[in-house]
Amino acid sequence: MDSTMECLTDWMTRQRWYAGKGRVPNLVEVTREQWPSEDPDARVIVFIVRDLANNPPSLYHVPVVVRQTVPKGAGPALIGKNADGEYLFDGAHDPAYTTALLRRMHVHRQDRTARVHGGEQSNTSIIFDRGGEAPVVAKVFRLVHAGENPDVTLPSALTSRGYRQVPRMLGSVTGFWDDPHEPSRSFSGHLAFAQEFMRDVVDGWELALERAAAGDPFVAEAAALGQVTARIHQGLAEALPVRPATLGDIVGFVAGWHQRLAVASSDVPALRALRPAIEAVYDRAQDAPWPALQRVHGDYHLGQVLHRSGGEWVVVDFEGEPLRPLDERTRVDSPLRDVAGMLRSFDYVTGARLNTAPDEDARAAVDRAWSRRVREAFLDAYVAESGSILDDYRALLDAFELDKAVYEAMYEARNRPAWLPIPMDAVRALVAQVA
Ligand SMILES: Nc1ncnc2c1ncn2[C@@H]1O[C@H](COP(=O)(O)OP(=O)(O)O)[C@@H](O)[C@H]1O
Numbered sequence: 535m536d537s538t539m540e541c542l543t544d545w546m547t548r549q550r551w552y553a554g555k556g557r558v559p560n561l562v563e564v565t566r567e568q569w570p571s572e573d574p575d576a577r578v579i580v581f582i583v584r585d586l587a588n589n590p591p592s593l594y595h596v597p598v599v600v601r602q603t604v605p606k607g608a609g610p611a612l613i614g615k616n617a618d619g620e621y622l623f624d625g626a627h628d629p630a631y632t633t634a635l636l637r638r639m640h641v642h643r644q645d646r647t648a649r650v651h652g653g654e655q656s657n658t659s660i661i662f663d664r665g666g667e668a669p670v671v672a673k674v675f676r677l678v679h680a681g682e683n684p685d686v687t688l689p690s691a692l693t694s695r696g697y698r699q700v701p702r703m704l705g706s707v708t709g710f711w712d713d714p715h716e717p718s719r720s721f722s723g724h725l726a727f728a729q730e731f732m733r734d735v736v737d738g739w740e741l742a743l744e745r746a747a748a749g750d751p752f753v754a755e756a757a758a759l760g761q762v763t764a765r766i767h768q769g770l771a772e773a774l775p776v777r778p779a780t781l782g783d784i785v786g787f788v789a790g791w792h793q794r795l796a797v798a799s800s801d802v803p804a805l806r807a808l809r810p811a812i813e814a815v816y817d818r819a820q821d822a823p824w825p826a827l828q829r830v831h832g833d834y835h836l837g838q839v840l841h842r843s844g845g846e847w848v849v850v851d852f853e854g855e856p857l858r859p860l861d862e863r864t865r866v867d868s869p870l871r872d873v874a875g876m877l878r879s880f881d882y883v884t885g886a887r888l889n890t891a892p893d894e895d896a897r898a899a900v901d902r903a904w905s906r907r908v909r910e911a912f913l914d915a916y917v918a919e920s921g922s923i924l925d926d927y928r929a930l931l932d933a934f935e936l937d938k939a940v941y942e943a944m945y946e947a948r949n950r951p952a953w954l955p956i957p958m959d960a961v962r963a964l965v966a967q968v969a
């Protein structure tokens with residue numbers, strides 16, 4: 535293995551965005567591109583590497599800055615030293631790369647200060663700030679897929695039509711590579727994008743938890759969110775393909791729910807006994823009316839919506855559920871998937887409060903009807919704005935909610951077992967309500 539890949543191997547295992555947790559990467563270089571650098575002491579090299587430790591192998595995007603010396607204060611960004619004695623730095627933390635990145639996207643504000651977004655993230659976001667000017671955020675994708683990344687195409691489509699319910703898109707970078715297994719084809723995919731960084735925002739999950747704890751009904755915010763959700767769906771339907779759901783589509787969706795349930799039931803024993811009742815809800819939805827299919831957000835929950843100090847909501851992170859294959863996430867889908875996702879998120883607020891209550895008195899004090907009222911406000915506003923008759927699609931919405939709760943049970947069992955009761959209670963309530 536060449537010395538650059540050796541350096542990256544050790545360093546990648548320690549990165550939050552490395553998806554092969556617990557495994558040692560087995561890296562091969564797929565492509566490298568040298569970008570113009572304004573710093574004469576630095577070379578900016580953008581690598582795409584394949585991790586053979588994953589099955590199927592995954593592609594990672596790794597921008598690196600190469601220097602002869604270690605600049606003062608740059609130690610924490612050091613990846614390692616190559617066989618030529620040169621130092622490799624994590625591009626996201628090096629001004630030579632961050633400047634080149636903005637230039638590449640034609641965002642000519644190179645004299646801004648750049649800092650890496652501190653939150654838990656599966657990609658790397660870099661925030662560019664300067665005095666009173668509107669800040670910019672560049673999101674550097676880490677896992678790379680051939681084809682469009684919906685996190686670029688969907689907000690770009692909305693921005694180009696003047697929709698202000700997403701941060702304004704400013705530009706993107708595409709990478710190109712070959713695959714030795716398919717020598718007759720070449721591939722391309724999004725590597726990064728830049729958009730307006732929203733200041734003075736709080737994410738919907740934090741806000742809802744805080745408001746619920748304070749006894750605030752949150753119905754005005756939920757109604758505003760229902761309206762924004764309908765506008766986003768409207769915008770995506772205007773800009774991108776829409777078509778009626780065919781019998782083949784419907785059978786495909788239902789098969790997908792059954793498949794996800796089968797996987798979840800092997801992870802979560804408590805789901806097994808409920809499986810026949812859940813399947814009955816899915817089968818009922820197969821014969822129910824279906825609204826037209828269109829592009830949707832795909833992973834819609836309170837953590838994906840930002841509340842501005844003026845009261846408006848903006849929607850971020852259109853990548854869809856990262857565990858689903860990209861080709862599924864770039865197809866037309868049902869807007870009810872997003873509606874159901876947000877309904878589950880309202881239920882999570884009450885669930886999280888009950889789950890973290892220190893004793894029985896605190897549990898008894900939780901207002902269990904909070905989520906129901908918020909849910910109604912959201913749905914009423916969604917219907918009013920979209921004109922969609924959700925009552926006609928009740929059976930389908932139940933099935934999408936149930937599918938999301940089943941997914942959540944699997945997600946919680948794997949990641950936060952103490953939270954498993956939240957989706958499990960929802961699964962029981964949903965099957966009981968339908969029975
Ligand atoms: N344009 C933006 N303005 C302000 N904050 C943002 C913006 N985009 C994302 N964020 C914040 O950064 C967090 C992580 O972004 P996200 O797109 O969800 O990254 P990832 O897909 O890597 O997890 C979001 O939850 C949100 O709080």
Ligand SMILES: O=P(O)(O)O[C@H]1O[C@H](CO)[C@@H](O[C@H]2O[C@H](CO)[C@@H](O)[C@H](O)[C@H]2O)[C@H](O)[C@H]1O
Nearest residue numbers: 739833835836837855875878879880882942945
């Ligand atoms: O934000 P991600 O795309 O990584 O989504 C994953 O993690 C979410 C948790 O952060 C998880 O969401 C679940 O918990 C949320 C509260 O923490 C709640 O608001 C969501 O409704 C609930 O689904 C999401 O399912 C998972 O894919």
